[in-house]
Amino acid sequence: MAENDTRPDSLDPADWPRFRAEAHAMLDAAIDRMEQATEGPVWQAPPPELRAAMQTPLPRAGLGAEAVQTQLRDLLPYGVGNTHPRFFGWVHGSGTPSNLMADIAAAALNANLGGRDHGAIHVERQVIRWCRALFGFPASASGLIVSGTSIATIIALKAARDRTIGAEARTKGPQARPLTGYTSAQTHACVARAFDMLGLGSDALRRIPTNGAFEIDIDALRASIAADRAAGSIPFALIGTAGSVNTGAMDDLDQLAGIAATESLWFHVDGAFGALGILTETLRPRLAGLERADSLAFDFHKWMHVNYDAGFVLIRDEADHRAAFADRPDYLQGAERGLAGGNPWPVDYGPELSRGFRALKVWAQIAEHGTDRIGRLIERNCAQARQLAALVDAHPRMERLAPVALNICNFRFAPEGVPDLDDLNREIVTRLQLHGLAAPSTTTLNGQTAIRVNITNHRTRDSDLPFLVEAVERTGNDLLSAR
């Protein structure tokens, strides 16, 4: 009581034993939810009561611990669904219970990884060393853990921009220099977004057509670079895709690395999920050339199932990386010793000075489970995508819309004589989601709406795939017979 009296407005608990008991109750609720991840509906719409609870005015007085904990527990069933074995929508990793350990420790530490000398910084450095080793980058390579591939891409392309223009890029901007970059038409939207962010303009990114396998067309790429040079533009960056979002297509990175070398382009690889194929014997050969990239962006929260959010940028030449970001003011000067030691700091490698301790959950995931096991799960997902393709191919009323390159299968329910297959398949997907049966997504391939099944999920069982095909057929039939 005495301590509480002298600090009436503490944000620390007045009654630690009670707080401890409440925290253990919350932990049990969270573990219950995780233990049930393979059961029940994939997704449930947030109910009206939850929405209503989220409409209260700004609380001046505070609702107290009990009310808040109740709302936290009430929220647990209404996730995006990516922890369920039949979540196939978008490339969301499915998380691990063991990552909870790292999140609990990280909460106690409350670290900012912008800089300084503390334990957390060493954990991040370890993750960087591991990534260097994993992708065959030299010891001179640098890296940074970020929220995801979107920010990682901005960082990599800024280093590319600034290396091309020189230090002046930072102080004077790219100005009127017509820098141009090259990528496939199937590349993730974050690449064009990075061009926009960095003042290069998204038009400066040439979207090269793809071949039948949705991989960048090498001849068209060469022609585009030549045409730009002839027109006075300055080609500066080539962006390869390791695992396109629509179909999982892998560009021929080895050929791209060669072109980048010949043309003196910065070679960046968008490997958001596909780069982690490096963990498997079968996919590693298809990533040949990645080890020659100037930069790589990928996510730990995808095929490594690290809790959201955690992405990474790896840059071959630390000097390029630092030159694009380092610039510290008086109050952030490092010191030889003490808390301001431990140079260089992460803030010298990216736009963020405030950075949470994402490194801990990444480190813990890799350290506990090892890369071999994660690799086997990646292999299994690819085998499952092929298994689904075989089911679709064998089905008289299903039609596949793209080759299976990795872990994604695109198909549609296509009974003869139905004119509006696009509407029908979109509605099938919506109903599967609404009924909690499965959560695929939709996309458009060659102008047709596809049911897109992406399996980046360590919980998906082989039995989930015939279940899905049957659910698609049944839902499609129900829709047709209701017409």
Added chain:
Amino acid sequence: MAENDTRPDSLDPADWPRFRAEAHAMLDAAIDRMEQATEGPVWQAPPPELRAAMQTPLPRAGLGAEAVQTQLRDLLPYGVGNTHPRFFGWVHGSGTPSNLMADIAAAALNANLGGRDHGAIHVERQVIRWCRALFGFPASASGLIVSGTSIATIIALKAARDRTIGAEARTKGPQARPLTGYTSAQTHACVARAFDMLGLGSDALRRIPTNGAFEIDIDALRASIAADRAAGSIPFALIGTAGSVNTGAMDDLDQLAGIAATESLWFHVDGAFGALGILTETLRPRLAGLERADSLAFDFHKWMHVNYDAGFVLIRDEADHRAAFADRPDYLQGAERGLAGGNPWPVDYGPELSRGFRALKVWAQIAEHGTDRIGRLIERNCAQARQLAALVDAHPRMERLAPVALNICNFRFAPEGVPDLDDLNREIVTRLQLHGLAAPSTTTLNGQTAIRVNITNHRTRDSDLPFLVEAVERTGNDLLSAR
């Protein structure tokens, strides 16, 4: 056993009761650490054993749960120190045990807040509504939770850039347009960094001199704008500071809002920590004008003590905000119903598609404790900075180097006849850190090295201030007598 046999490579626990017991043990270790936050050294250098443990090669086979949990626990004492009452270095919020509840629930949910319709999205919307209400922004204002003010500033200034130039800014870049922005010489480095990132060039940011209180000099500002217009530049943005990092100075936001209106400039406020002064009766008047800003950036992980990382950008006109970021490809199209519903999505308001559930810890902190209590803690920190100033002013061998505007007191140990006061004071700070007595930082003010004490800490007790002054004096005397 049966389930484990069929899924040999699961990342889920084979033995849930055992996992549960281990998680509870980790939680107890984390709570022990938090309960001891007011005790022991402020900071301890990460020991050689910890560094050595972080040098293992990439684990192919996995170290297993027990080894990882041991390392997580071993890391707990080696935080940055910001959870301790005498952490005065840099503006780090000191975290709350109750935020652990939100982190546990967030780990179970593993949500990506890039988009879609799920419970987490509604929590973030609630936080946005609260921030709108808090800062007197209209219902048409939009917001986004980000990692911190650095990213928030990039987002705000991109909206400013794109509103000024129009849609072409995104596709063609700013090109040769000489856009110029204005801020004080005391502004945080992230503002110039944003100009660099956005392709405007950091030189385009005019750093206006400050008055004796380290506030932007209004006459110099007007003169700079006029000179740029005369020279053919296009002034487009004015950035005010609410709480400068060096001294806590608050620009006259009301005057700046007026100048921005007259000159048709986008008015952005960097309120990283100072904006939260709005929670107090005494500081609110000094933030007059903030409610007229086009955008505001601030951090929840500073004076709201939300766990790292959590910052915010608030933009007056949702249309400006969306125009700078919205652009979704086929595989991300929203739908009326189902998981792809709930438009607009957060990805329409910022560069990130991968976004963890930062909103939950923000929501929980505000909801549990209420804004009044947080406001009282802010008032207390400001009173403590004044208390420290009084102790310094009364001390014959101490010298204050800046007025106390908010929660920061800059001073130095300045005994007569010592020539190298800069070296001496830097060494005092390093020793205080190394001995775990206190963690102030250093900065440079008018060319002199200051001991910078920033009190953004709900655990700082009034008794910590005379303790600090005595420790500074004792350390300084020890250093002088050892010469």
